[in-house]
Each structure stands twice: as structure tokens, then as C-alpha cells.
Amino acid sequence: MHLMVCGGTGCRASASDTIEQKLKNKLEEKNLENDIQVVTTGCFGFCEKGPIIKVLPDNTFYTQVSPDDVDEIIEEHIIKGRQLTRLLYKDPQKDETIADAKDMGFYKKQLRIALRNCGFINPENIEEYIARDGYEALGKVLTEMQPMDVIDAVKTSGIRGRGGGGFPTGLKWEFAYNNQSDQKYVVCNADEGDPGAFMDRSILEGDPHSVIEAMSICGYSMGSDTGIVYIRAEYPLAINRLKTAINQAREFGLLGEDIMGSGFNFDIQLRYGAGAFVCGEETALIHSMEGSRGEPTIKPPYPAASGYLDKPTNVNNVETFANIPVIINKGADWFAKIGNKNSTGTKVFALAGKINNVGLIEVPMGTTLREVIFEIGGGIKDNKKFKAVQTGGPSGGCLTEEHLDTPIDFDNLLAAGSMMGSGGMIVMDEEDCMVSVAKFFLDFTVEESCGKCAPCRVGNKRLYELLTKITDGKGTREDLDILRNQSNVIKDTALCGLGQSSPSPVLSTLNNFYEEYLAHVEEERCPAGQCKNLMKYIIDEENCVGCTACARVCPVGAITGEKKKVHEIDPNLCIKCGACMDKCKFNAIFIK
Amino acid sequence: MTSVKVKLKQNDIDKIKEICAAHNYEPGELINVLHQTQEYFGYLPAEIQEVISWELNVSAAKVYGVVTFYSYFTMTPKGRYPVSVCTGTACYVRGAENVLEEIKKQLDLQVGETSDDGKYSLSCLRCVGACGLAPVVLVGDKTYGRVAPDDVKGIIDEYKDKD
Known part of the structure; x- marks a missing residue:
């Protein structure tokens, strides 16, 4: 029997490590430590209900476990064989408990390729990876395939870069293969900087060997003996697990010289990012690896011709790499059949925001936004109304109700005015102001702009100022035109992908929520009620009994009225602190 | 500078x-x-x-x-209890801004500042990857999830009597 305890960041933050320790102690106390193993796994994905414990072999899926539940789990489930109903997942729609994860709405529509091992193995034990066909693909590549066969397989699979751009991976490998040099580099981009996205981190924490194996395969195909993982320093757990995995792979002869007796040498080093979103751009990333400021440069030359230390370099994202061993093992044709014609395979999304089931999901390309949000995500929190879904992070856009039936793939999302991006998917409800959301992303871009080119450095700052003006209630209709115009100029003239896509949150909200912008500038009203400077506190004449409680609590004396008569708020004096509303017992004060 | x-x-x-x-x-x-x-x-x-x-x-x-x-490098020393508020998109949508305002008020610090006694510093960070717990606040290595502005005082009180 196995107790799989989620060791992902979300569950760790809710004390899953304490739970694990308590489980071990309790098992020892009962002399069961040899029969029952406690295993730390990578992320199960269902972060909303963490910490999660899965009991094998019966597949019982316990949610929101606390350290206090440990005794009962051991006494009841392990010793007496009785499931603890109170810790099982409860389907909010049907009001029934579900014991096995595969029957849960959250997992039913998922297909896990990149996340195949997350939650199933102990990421710190290479033997568990090997037991699940790990390093089999590398063996096959080294013994049965020529470099060009590998590249052809990756091309046939149709896989496109999962980091955001969606460039065909096989082509990239071929370019690097064709460029002759004494030294070439394979780089794994693990500088996941998109706020609200954590898929790469989960893969590295839950299944680091899949990335190591794929990098070796890539190295063999393009003729490189050195791999470098560029990883965020803010991901200490992922760094540790990756280091452990690299060391184990070396011990097993799966990294280093003459791998599997094939004569192929390959090893992997780590480089740490230091917090710069622009380093997700491959030329910026390469400059950062060289110890400089992470500023992008104009392509060409492409990294495939002249990258790290001016040598041919192939940069792929973590999730892209995680798919490669499966493509080799199960065949390119198998992979190409999943998803759409031009977007094959699956995509991992970090589903978050105002949604019931926050978590990490993986679905076949072509799944609709509606399926993801309402079936897997379990719908909008607190039964509110769906308003928008933001994909692609700061480079993407907000999609509306009318896009819900759009099949998710690279091209459809782009056509709808957003983009796939690295896979952040943030759901918003009626209480989210779309102008403020655009401002939030611009705030991010302004902070993260590297400053090299003027359209991005200056232009985004101006966009941010205009958005602030609008959310302060001082905007005009003309500002909306300037906003659109300027966004288009930045898009056309910025140097790198960050700048070119930075106006997307503005443009997509202008296109899809123009009415809301108009309400801000023409009526000085925020329909979502989020822009503080546009709020008006008003006293309802029918409900007000004239108790004077609000007038007494108002810190600026903005409320006047005689005793037992209807009171009034002077909007010019009101500072919108909300004290009156808290104090009123008659629900007579509301915000308009 | x-x-x-x-x-x-x-x-x-x-x-x-x-x-x-x-x-x-x-x-x-x-x-x-x-x-x-x-x-x-x-x-x-x-x-x-x-x-x-x-x-x-x-x-x-x-x-x-x-x-x-790079935002990871700092030229000012961090407090002994560095307080970080996640301002990633998921936390933003679930109200991180209001939490941040409350922390600023309670600690009397702006983002990027360290208190004169060197005890607290306040910073924002982008996505710690615990979106299921949004909004998230970190004090040192300890993570506080689903924080509401009303919880802030309680969190800070935990550190009140510590050096």
C-alpha cells in the first residue's frame, strides 16, 4: 500500500510536508512502516482542494487534508479499511462524494501527456521514472535512430512550442542540426515569468527526468553534448529536484560520457534567472545566460545559427520537452492524431481566478473554453456570472462569452484576439472591471520592459497613464482612440515579442468590452463597481429611517440630514471609505 | 540610487x-x-x-x-521578516490589491521599503504558483493563503513579539 502525498508548491504551502512527517511517525508507531510507504509526489493538479493524499492501490483521493486528519486516516483507512467520507471530494452539483479521481469532473476530460507522471511518482527517485517507461525513448533514439530520424519524428508529430510562440519544434531542431559547429547547445527555458502560470514549475517539481531525457534526445539529434536549464531562482523546490534528478541520471549513466554505450556524450548544467520577464524571449535569455542584462536582440541571426556564446543553440520550453519522450515511445503518428490539424497534442493550463476548481490541467488541443471552465473548472465561484477569460498572460487578451465555444488551439486563440501563451488561464466574473484588468497587465509590462526600445519603454508607460486616467474617471472619448492607436503603433514597432504583444490586453478589452470603457469615460461609471474613484455612495430614500448613525461615523462630514428624516451624501466631500455602509443597519446605503 | x-x-x-x-x-x-x-x-x-x-x-x-x-537582486537589506504579497494575475483577481493596501497601512511601509528597525520589509512578487490559495502572502518562508484584508492584522501580530 502507498500513500501518495502531494509535494507541489500549493500543497506544501498548506503544510503537506507536516502531514507527510506525521504519517510516517504514525506508521512507525503502529509498526507499519515496512508495509505502507509514504511517497512525496509532484502536483496532482487539483490545487483548489489541496493538500491532497491519494491512497494506492484503491485510488482513494482525499482532499483538503490537515495534519490533524492523519491519525484518523491511519486508524480508519489503513488499519480498518474504511474510507473517510468526510475527506472525499464532494461534487458541488450532485451533492455526492466521489472517491476515485478518475470519476471527478475535474479529471474526466483531461488527457495527461506532459503531466503523465506528476502525482504518480516520487520525483526524487529515478527508478520510479524508469518504471514508467522512463529513458526508454532515449535508449530507442540512441540505438535505433539516426539524428535525422528523430527530427523527422518530431516534425511529423506536429508539436509546436509550448512556451507561447507556437513555433514548430521539429523545424527548430532541424535548423540547429543544419548549422555546423564544433559546439552546440540545448537550452531549456524554465524562466516561467507569466504571472498566474505555474505549469513548468509543476513539471520540474513533479517529473524532472522527463525534461532531462528530452534534452538528451534533442542533443543527440542536433549534435550537441551540453544542455543548460535556465531556471528561475524563485523556484527553489524545482531547482532542488532538478539537481537531484541530474545527479541520479549521472549515477545511472544516463547523463555523462558514452551514454548506454552508444558513444554519445551529454551533460546538463543549471543557470539561474534573476527575475526578468523579458528573459522568456530566447535572445534575451541567451544574453542573461552569458551574464549580461537580459535584453533581446533583433533576429536574425536566430539562436539556431548564433546563440549562446555565438554557437548554434536550440531553446525549448519545459512543457515542450516533457512531451518529447512520449512522442518517441508512442510514435509521432499517435501524437499527431490528438488535437487539431495544426495544433497537435495537448496543452497544460494553469486554471485560476474566479473559478471553483483552481488547478493545473492538461487537455487535448481543440477542447473548448466552455468545457475547460465549466466542466473541468466546475464553473464560476459563488455562482456569479462568467464575464471573461484571460489567456496568454500579459501578452494575451480577454475573451468573452461569445468565444466560449472556440476550440482552444494556437490559431483560434490568435484569431480571437488573444494567444495561447505559456498556458495561464484566468477566469473573471461580473465583478471584475476590464479596464482595471488591462491596467493591471500594463503595470506589469511597464515594470518588466527592459527599456531597450522606445515603443515598449515609453509607449507602454503612456498606455498605463491613459488607463489610470480612465479608471480615475477623468478619461475622454478621445483617449479611447489614442489608446487604440498607440497600441497598434507599439505592436508594429517594438523590438521583441514582449513589446509587440504588450498592448494585447488593451486591444482585446477595447474590442470586446468597449461599452465598459464608454461607461467609464462618458458616464463616469464603473459597471463592475471596482474603480474606487468612480464609485458613488447613495442613500436609498425608502430604506433610510434617519437614525443618524451614518452621519456620525462619516470621517469627513459628507452626510447631512435631520433626525428621523432621509439623509444625503455630498459626493464632492465623500472619500468613499465605506464606513457609512458598514454602519447602516437598514441597508439604506448602496454603491452606484 | x-x-x-x-x-x-x-x-x-x-x-x-x-x-x-x-x-x-x-x-x-x-x-x-x-x-x-x-x-x-x-x-x-x-x-x-x-x-x-x-x-x-x-x-x-x-x-x-x-x-x-533583475528584480531578484536588491541593493537594500531585506527585513528579518520579509513580507511579500503575490500580485500575480490569479491573486490580483481574488483581491490581492486590497490585502496589499492593508499591509502597507499596518506596517507603515511602501513596497520596496524596510522598516527602520530592520524587522520588516515589504515587497510584491509575481506568482508563487499557489494560485489555489489566492491571494497569497508570504512572511519569510511561511505562506498564508486565502488572505482577506481582515486577516492581515492577525498575521502581523504573529511576529509582533519576535525579534
């Missing part, structure tokens, strides 16, 4: 030299050198940058340029 005047002791200088030597004085290792140095000293004031610049034979301007480019 926000920096603190410090006088480096000889053994501090030796430590920096040791780190540079471990990286073979390779200018390309600048970022790794900075990471290790900050890990040891807690921050990277101008004086430390100057030593690194000499050791690696790169200009002080380049070192300063790199330090200020």
Missing part, C-alpha cells in the same frame, strides 16, 4: 573573492556570482559590487546594470 553605505570588513572582501575564484573569475558567470554573494550577504550594496567588478575584470557600470536589471 537606493543604497546603504557600508564598510566591508576584510573577511567580507575575502568571501567575495572566494566566490569569484570559485567561478574562475569568468565574466560570463557574473549572474551566478551575484546570486551566491547575495545569498551570503543578503543584499548587494555598491561596495560589494565594486569588489566583484575588480575581481571579474568587468566595469562597475556593467555590474550595477545587471544588479538593477
Whole structure:
């Protein structure tokens, strides 16, 4: 029997490590430590209900476990064989408990390729990876395939870069293969900087060997003996697990010289990012690896011709790499059949925001936004109304109700005015102001702009100022035109992908929520009620009994009225602190 | 430029030299050198940058340029209890801004500042990957999830009597 305890960041933050320790102690106390193993796994994905414990072999899926539940789990489930109903997942729609994860709405529509091992193995034990066909693909590549066969397989699979751009991976490998040099580099981009996205981190924490194996395969195909993982320093757990995995792979002869007796040498080093979103751009990333400021440069030359230390370099994202061993093992044709014609395979999304089931999901390309949000995500929190879904992070856009039936793939999302991006998917409800959301992303871009080119450095700052003006209630209709115009100029003239896509949150909200912008500038009203400077506190004449409680609590004396008569708020004096509303017992004060 | 005047002791200088030597004085290792140095000293004031610049034979301007480019490097010391508010999109949508305002009020600090007694510092970070717990606040390594503005006082009170 196995107790799989989620060791992902979300569950760790809710004390899953304490739970694990308590489980071990309790098992020892009962002399069961040899029969029952406690295993730390990578992320199960269902972060909303963490910490999660899965009991094998019966597949019982316990949610929101606390350290206090440990005794009962051991006494009841392990010793007496009785499931603890109170810790099982409860389907909010049907009001029934579900014991096995595969029957849960959250997992039913998922297909896990990149996340195949997350939650199933102990990421710190290479033997568990090997037991699940790990390093089999590398063996096959080294013994049965020529470099060009590998590249052809990756091309046939149709896989496109999962980091955001969606460039065909096989082509990239071929370019690097064709460029002759004494030294070439394979780089794994693990500088996941998109706020609200954590898929790469989960893969590295839950299944680091899949990335190591794929990098070796890539190295063999393009003729490189050195791999470098560029990883965020803010991901200490992922760094540790990756280091452990690299060391184990070396011990097993799966990294280093003459791998599997094939004569192929390959090893992997780590480089740490230091917090710069622009380093997700491959030329910026390469400059950062060289110890400089992470500023992008104009392509060409492409990294495939002249990258790290001016040598041919192939940069792929973590999730892209995680798919490669499966493509080799199960065949390119198998992979190409999943998803759409031009977007094959699956995509991992970090589903978050105002949604019931926050978590990490993986679905076949072509799944609709509606399926993801309402079936897997379990719908909008607190039964509110769906308003928008933001994909692609700061480079993407907000999609509306009318896009819900759009099949998710690279091209459809782009056509709808957003983009796939690295896979952040943030759901918003009626209480989210779309102008403020655009401002939030611009705030991010302004902070993260590297400053090299003027359209991005200056232009985004101006966009941010205009958005602030609008959310302060001082905007005009003309500002909306300037906003659109300027966004288009930045898009056309910025140097790198960050700048070119930075106006997307503005443009997509202008296109899809123009009415809301108009309400801000023409009526000085925020329909979502989020822009503080546009709020008006008003006293309802029918409900007000004239108790004077609000007038007494108002810190600026903005409320006047005689005793037992209807009171009034002077909007010019009101500072919108909300004290009156808290104090009123008659629900007579509301915000308009 | 926000920096603190410090006088480096000889053994501090030796430590920096040791780190540079471990990286073979390779200018390309600048970022790794900075990471290790900050890990040891807690921050990277101008004086430390100057030593690194000499050791690696790169200009002080380049070192300063790199330090200020990346948000992970800091030239001011962090508080003993660094408070970080996640302002990633998921946390933003679930109300991180209001939480941040409340923390600013309670600690009387702006983002990027450290209190005069060196106890608290306040910073924002982008996505810690615990979106299921949004909004998230970190004090040191401890994570607080689903924080509402009303919870802030309780969180800070936990550290009130600590040094």
C-alpha cells in the first residue's frame, strides 16, 4: 500500500510536508512502516482542494487534508479499511462524494501527456521514472535512430512550442542540426515569468527526468553534448529536484560520457534567472545566460545559427520537452492524431481566478473554453456570472462569452484576439472591471520592459497613464482612440515579442468590452463597481429611517440630514471609505 | 540610487573573492556570482559590487546594470521578516490589491521599503504558483493563503513579539 502525498508548491504551502512527517511517525508507531510507504509526489493538479493524499492501490483521493486528519486516516483507512467520507471530494452539483479521481469532473476530460507522471511518482527517485517507461525513448533514439530520424519524428508529430510562440519544434531542431559547429547547445527555458502560470514549475517539481531525457534526445539529434536549464531562482523546490534528478541520471549513466554505450556524450548544467520577464524571449535569455542584462536582440541571426556564446543553440520550453519522450515511445503518428490539424497534442493550463476548481490541467488541443471552465473548472465561484477569460498572460487578451465555444488551439486563440501563451488561464466574473484588468497587465509590462526600445519603454508607460486616467474617471472619448492607436503603433514597432504583444490586453478589452470603457469615460461609471474613484455612495430614500448613525461615523462630514428624516451624501466631500455602509443597519446605503 | 553605505570588513572582501575564484573569475558567470554573494550577504550594496567588478575584470557600470536589471537582486537589506504579497494575475483577481493596501497601512511601509528597525520589509512578487490559495502572502518562508484584508492584522501580530 502507498500513500501518495502531494509535494507541489500549493500543497506544501498548506503544510503537506507536516502531514507527510506525521504519517510516517504514525506508521512507525503502529509498526507499519515496512508495509505502507509514504511517497512525496509532484502536483496532482487539483490545487483548489489541496493538500491532497491519494491512497494506492484503491485510488482513494482525499482532499483538503490537515495534519490533524492523519491519525484518523491511519486508524480508519489503513488499519480498518474504511474510507473517510468526510475527506472525499464532494461534487458541488450532485451533492455526492466521489472517491476515485478518475470519476471527478475535474479529471474526466483531461488527457495527461506532459503531466503523465506528476502525482504518480516520487520525483526524487529515478527508478520510479524508469518504471514508467522512463529513458526508454532515449535508449530507442540512441540505438535505433539516426539524428535525422528523430527530427523527422518530431516534425511529423506536429508539436509546436509550448512556451507561447507556437513555433514548430521539429523545424527548430532541424535548423540547429543544419548549422555546423564544433559546439552546440540545448537550452531549456524554465524562466516561467507569466504571472498566474505555474505549469513548468509543476513539471520540474513533479517529473524532472522527463525534461532531462528530452534534452538528451534533442542533443543527440542536433549534435550537441551540453544542455543548460535556465531556471528561475524563485523556484527553489524545482531547482532542488532538478539537481537531484541530474545527479541520479549521472549515477545511472544516463547523463555523462558514452551514454548506454552508444558513444554519445551529454551533460546538463543549471543557470539561474534573476527575475526578468523579458528573459522568456530566447535572445534575451541567451544574453542573461552569458551574464549580461537580459535584453533581446533583433533576429536574425536566430539562436539556431548564433546563440549562446555565438554557437548554434536550440531553446525549448519545459512543457515542450516533457512531451518529447512520449512522442518517441508512442510514435509521432499517435501524437499527431490528438488535437487539431495544426495544433497537435495537448496543452497544460494553469486554471485560476474566479473559478471553483483552481488547478493545473492538461487537455487535448481543440477542447473548448466552455468545457475547460465549466466542466473541468466546475464553473464560476459563488455562482456569479462568467464575464471573461484571460489567456496568454500579459501578452494575451480577454475573451468573452461569445468565444466560449472556440476550440482552444494556437490559431483560434490568435484569431480571437488573444494567444495561447505559456498556458495561464484566468477566469473573471461580473465583478471584475476590464479596464482595471488591462491596467493591471500594463503595470506589469511597464515594470518588466527592459527599456531597450522606445515603443515598449515609453509607449507602454503612456498606455498605463491613459488607463489610470480612465479608471480615475477623468478619461475622454478621445483617449479611447489614442489608446487604440498607440497600441497598434507599439505592436508594429517594438523590438521583441514582449513589446509587440504588450498592448494585447488593451486591444482585446477595447474590442470586446468597449461599452465598459464608454461607461467609464462618458458616464463616469464603473459597471463592475471596482474603480474606487468612480464609485458613488447613495442613500436609498425608502430604506433610510434617519437614525443618524451614518452621519456620525462619516470621517469627513459628507452626510447631512435631520433626525428621523432621509439623509444625503455630498459626493464632492465623500472619500468613499465605506464606513457609512458598514454602519447602516437598514441597508439604506448602496454603491452606484 | 537606493543604497546603504557600508564598510566591508576584510573577511567580507575575502568571501567575495572566494566566490569569484570559485567561478574562475569568468565574466560570463557574473549572474551566478551575484546570486551566491547575495545569498551570503543578503543584499548587494555598491561596495560589494565594486569588489566583484575588480575581481571579474568587468566595469562597475556593467555590474550595477545587471544588479538593477533583475528584480531578484536588491541593493537594500531585506527585513528579518520579509513580507511579500503575490500580485500575480490569479491573486490580483481574488483581491490581492486590497490585502496589499492593508499591509502597507499596518506596517507603515511602501513596497520596496524596510522598516527602520530592520524587522520588516515589504515587497510584491509575481506568482508563487499557489494560485489555489489566492491571494497569497508570504512572511519569510511561511505562506498564508486565502488572505482577506481582515486577516492581515492577525498575521502581523504573529511576529509582533519576535525579534
